[in-house]
Amino acid sequence: MASAAGSVLEVIGGTPSVWLDRMVARRGLEGRILAKLDYLNPGFSKKDRAALGIIEAAESDGSLAPGQTVVELTSGNMGTGLAIVCGVKGYPFVAVMSRGNSVERARMMAALGAEVVLVEQAPGSVPGEVSGADLALVEIEARQITAERGAFRADQFRHPGNPAAHAQTTGPELWAESGGKLTAFVDFAGSGGTYAGTIRALKRVNPGLRGYVLEPAGAAVLSGQVASDMAHPIQGGGYAMPELDLMADVPVDGYLQIGGDVARDTARALAREEGIFAGFSAGANVAAALELLTGPERGGCIGVIICDSGLKYLSTDLWA
DSSP, rough: OOOOOOOOGGGOOOOOOOHHHHHHTTOOOSEEEOOOOOOOOGSSBBBBHHHHHHHHHHHHTTTTTTOEEEEEEEHHHHHHHHHHHHHHHTOOEEEEEEETTOOHHHHHHHHHHEEEEOOOOOOOBBBBBHHHHHHHHHHHHHHHHHHHHOOEEEOTOHHHHHHHHHIIIHHEEEHTTTTHHHHHHHESSSSSSHHHHHHHHHHHTTTTTTEEEEEEEEETTTTTTOOOOOOOOOOOTTOSSSSSSGGGOOOOOEEEEEEEHHHHHHHHHHHHHOOOOOOOHHHHHHHHEEEETTTTTTTTTEEEEOBBGGGTTTTTOOOO
């Protein structure tokens, strides 16, 4: 019998993976999709891994002092992960988030001990649809708070501890749980940390494995397109940022675009057909994997991340 963990931090990562064979068969497709259930992390999202990776890296290199305040901008998932990590380790944490994100996220961070600062959306923005302009306002506020409080900025869009966490855990876990059968990996681009770390780990063991970056339809700027429609409900990414620091020199074999409606419908199908209650980005990831099985990855084995829990979207139209 396994022994009990000393703290909740010890159970971050190591989440189970499941084959989505029912969804694949129902659509008459050839191949398999392996879904890593990162919504079963303590903070209900994959960002717990990056939060722990960033804080422990900062402790190791001395950039985070004992008892120092930690500040980060967040769509809610990184903030929840940091609230957990900082709470256990004894660092005050300030989460800075756009009001465009679902209210459940702010309430969860506050319940975990975070100080939550909500930033009004840019003029013309739609609640539930956080744009690059909204994120820019959050960034300004986060920088100001960091300077005023002499805080450590977790900086998930740039800190190497983010992709390192996925290179050390997510990638090796997916490969082992697939029995060494993965042929591809696809992930929705937020900070880029999950994709960067996971694909590097997977290509180390299988250089021929293909990596695909997923963006919302109309905001696929990483693939070189011009943003034409920023109105999408996939929170946590798709901000039409033309460059992501964590994606520099990271191998990408292809780009895909999924619309918000398709992400929503697939998340609902994932709940009904597989019993997996997840959010918009997980729906987008699975939709992209299904699309790949109709084309370049037909007959292959595709890894995806179930990024966060559907519980974080009860106030949105995902479950209306």
